[in-house]
Amino acid sequence: MAIFKQEKFKKFRWSPQQKELTYQILKTLGMGAVLTLAVVAPNAVQVLKYFTNMKKPVPRRSFDPQKVYSVLKKINQKGWVEINEVKDKMMVTLTKEGKREILKYDLDQMKIKPLKKWDGYWRIVIFDIPERFKKGRNAFRALLRRLGFYRLQKSVFILPWQCEREIEFISHVYQISSYVNFILAKKIKNDQILKTTFNLNL
Numbered sequence: 537m538a539i540f541k542q543e544k545f546k547k548f549r550w551s552p553q554q555k556e557l558t559y560q561i562l563k564t565l566g567m568g569a570v571l572t573l574a575v576v577a578p579n580a581v582q583v584l585k586y587f588t589n590m591k592k593p594v595p596r597r598s599f600d601p602q603k604v605y606s607v608l609k610k611i612n613q614k615g616w617v618e619i620n621e622v623k624d625k626m627m628v629t630l631t632k633e634g635k636r637e638i639l640k641y642d643l644d645q646m647k648i649k650p651l652k653k654w655d656g657y658w659r660i661v662i663f664d665i666p667e668r669f670k671k672g673r674n675a676f677r678a679l680l681r682r683l684g685f686y687r688l689q690k691s692v693f694i695l696p697w698q699c700e701r702e703i704e705f706i707s708h709v710y711q712i713s714s715y716v717n718f719i720l721a722k723k724i725k726n727d728q729i730l731k732t733t734f735n736l737n738l
Contacts, residue, residue, distance in 0.1 A: 557607050559641050562616060565630035566638045639709045646706075648683050648699050654736050658727070660719040661685065661693045661703055665712050672710035679706060686733050694724075696734050 550558070565571065608628065612619045616634035620627050661680065665673040677691075683702070685693035700718055707716040724730065 554603070554607055554610075557603065558611055559638070561607065561611070561628075562630065562634055562638050562641070565617065565628065566635060571626075571628035636709070643679060643706060643709060646679075646683065646702060648695065648697055648702060650697050650734075654696050654734075656722065657696070658721045658724055658730070659695045659697065659699050660688075660721055661695075661716065662719065663691050663712070663716045665691075665715040669710075669712055669715070672712050676706060676710050676712060676716075686730060694730065696730075696736060 561571070608617070608619060608626075611617050611634070614633075615631055616637050618629050618631055663673070663676070665676070677693075680693045681687070683695070683699070685695045688694050700720075703716065703718050704713070707713040730736075
C-alpha cells in the first residue's frame with residue numbers, strides 16, 4: 537500500500553537544504569540501498585545512518601525528521617522514488633525516473649579541466665536534434681556553453697580539451713546520442729580566434 541496519497545502534480549519550490557537532501561537520498565538509493573523507515577514521521581531520522589559516508593554530507597540540521605518526511609513526500613509525488621508500507625515500515629526504493637534525476641545531478645557537477653599543455657587537437661561537437669527533442673537539445677546546448685565550449689555555429693561547438701567521454705555521457709542522459717557527432721580535428725581554417733579565446737597563443 538502506498539504511503540503518500542498521490543496529489544495532482546505541481547511545481548515544487550526547493551530550498552537549498554531540501555535540494556541537497558533530495559540528492560543525498562537519491563544517490564544513496566542509487567548505490568543499491570533500500571531505505572526502511574518507521575511509518576511515524578518523527579522516526580524518519582533513522583535515515584541519518586545512510587549518509588554518514590557521503591562525499592558532501594548534508595548539515596545535521598537538514599535531517600530534522602519533518603524535513604526528511606517532507607522531502608520523501610515530494611520526490612515520491614514526482615515519481616523519483618516509490619514508497620510502500622510493509623507492516624509498520626516505510627520501504628523507499630528508487631524508480632527509473634529517479635535514476636535519470638541522479639544523472640542530471642551529475643551533469644550539474646560536471647567540469648572539464650584544461651590540459652596542462654594543449655595536444656594540438658580540436659574537439660568538435662556537431663548535432664542535428666529533431667524538434668521533438670527540443671527540451672533536451674536546449675539543455676544540451678546550454679550545458680556545452682557552461683562547460684566552456686566555443687560556439688562556432690548554431691549546432692557546432694568546439695573545445696581544445698579532452699571531452700569525448702563527457703559528451704557521450706551528456707548525450708546519453710538527454711537521450712540524444714543518435715543525433716550527436718564528435719570530431720577530433722588537427723587543423724581548422726582561420727583558428728586564430730579560437731586560440732585567442734582559449735589562450736593557446738603560446
